[in-house]
Amino acid sequence: MFWFCDCEAFVGTMLSARIMLISHFFDLIPIWLLLIGTVLLMALFIEYGFRLGNRHRASAKKAQTAQVRAIMGAGLGLLAFTLAFTFNTGQSHYEARVQDLAEEARIARITFMQADLLEEPRRSKARKLLKDYVELRPDSRDPNDKPTPERLAELLEKAEKYQHELWLLAVGADETVAGDAPYVQNSSFTNSVLALTDIHYKRLHSAVMNRIPLTIWMTIYLMAVLSMIIMGYQAGLTERRSPVATLTLAIAFSSVIVLIADLDRPVMSFFKINDQLLVELYQQMDEEILLEEQARESFNP
Numbered sequence: 001m002f003w004f005c006d007c008e009a010f011v012g013t014m015l016s017a018r019i020m021l022i023s024h025f026f027d028l029i030p031i032w033l034l035l036i037g038t039v040l041l042m043a044l045f046i047e048y049g050f051r052l053g054n055r056h057r058a059s060a061k062k063a064q065t066a067q068v069r070a071i072m073g074a075g076l077g078l079l080a081f082t083l084a085f086t087f088n089t090g091q092s093h094y095e096a097r098v099q100d101l102a103e104e105a106r107i108a109r110i111t112f113m114q115a116d117l118l119e120e121p122r123r124s125k126a127r128k129l130l131k132d133y134v135e136l137r138p139d140s141r142d143p144n145d146k147p148t149p150e151r152l153a154e155l156l157e158k159a160e161k162y163q164h165e166l167w168l169l170a171v172g173a174d175e176t177v178a179g180d181a182p183y184v185q186n187s188s189f190t191n192s193v194l195a196l197t198d199i200h201y202k203r204l205h206s207a208v209m210n211r212i213p214l215t216i217w218m219t220i221y222l223m224a225v226l227s228m229i230i231m232g233y234q235a236g237l238t239e240r241r242s243p244v245a246t247l248t249l250a251i252a253f254s255s256v257i258v259l260i261a262d263l264d265r266p267v268m269s270f271f272k273i274n275d276q277l278l279v280e281l282y283q284q285m286d287e288e289i290l291l292e293e294q295a296r297e298s299f300n301p
Contacts, residue, residue, distance in 0.1 A: 026217065026261050031270070035258045041221075042228050042250035049229035053236020068234045075227040082220060083256050089212060090263035096206040098273055104199045105277035108134055111166075111192035112285055118169070118189060124292075126169050126189075131285040133162040133196075137278055152266065159200060166193045207266045217261075224253060 026034070053068075108130060115126040136155050170190040228250065235241035262270045 038254040045225050045228040046232040049232025050236040053233035057237050065237050072230045072234045075230050079223045079227045087260050090260045094263050100203040100206050105281050107195045107199050114189045114192050122169050129162050134282045163197050212264045
């Protein structure tokens with residue numbers, strides 16, 4: 001009874017994850033458009049600050065100019081610190097995805113080996129299901145085939161279907177009927193199937209649910225806009241500015257913001273997780289099943 005109650009909550013979590021996968025605001029904006037938009041936003045508010053400062057230049061005193069310069073330095077420093085902290089958060093999310101991928105490959109391999117302990121036809125069916133399961137994992141697909149969020153949601157649904165079928169095989173292999181109620185023993189294959197489901201949830205949590213909150217993004221953009229206004233305002237008060245240096249700084253801050261956004265996305269553009277473990281695992285499974293089928297055909301011409 002505990003398993004079925006827990007499964008209900010798990011399915012609800014999967015549905016919520018699929019909604020988040022598709023509807024996250026920053027995920028709906030192409031990464032190149034986000035970069036261009038952020039650079040233009042920075043440049044626009046720098047220009048606004050410059051014109052504002054130029055308008056108040058005549059009435060500004062030396063002390064005010066020095067104060068604005070100090071505020072500008074503090075604002076840019078605070079923005080840099082916030083970006084560094086947020087980048088570290090995004091990097092930790094990326095590392096968690098890498099570790100979870102390696103762990104899933106390990107568990108899938110162990111489950112495939114433990115399927116040999118089952119009797120036919122459950123053994124062959126379990127091995128085939130595991131091969132198909134590894135094949136559809138997003139990171140083990142063709143690197144040139146970048147799935148859309150909708151496609152990822154579809155792959156998640158298929159993965160959950162395979163997990164359910166593997167669980168039914170595990171229950172069928174280990175159950176002993178006591179009256180009308182099946183009793184599931186704590187077998188190695190059953191534990192491996194549960195571990196495979198668990199690591200699937202962990203990967204989903206790392207990629208989809210464990211995101212940088214929207215509040216932090218709003219704060220970063222607010223701090224960036226205010227810092228650019230103050231920088232432009234200070235240049236307007238002194239009537240000295242370098243368009244090249246100003247644009248370079250705007251591009252630098254924008255690039256860091258976009259890198260953080262890409263690290264935080266379920267479908268990344270600039271970063272690629274090394275999925276060779278899953279690729280090799282799928283190839284091994286495919287070869288073993290193919291050799292087994294050939295051997296069976298040679299014994300049964």
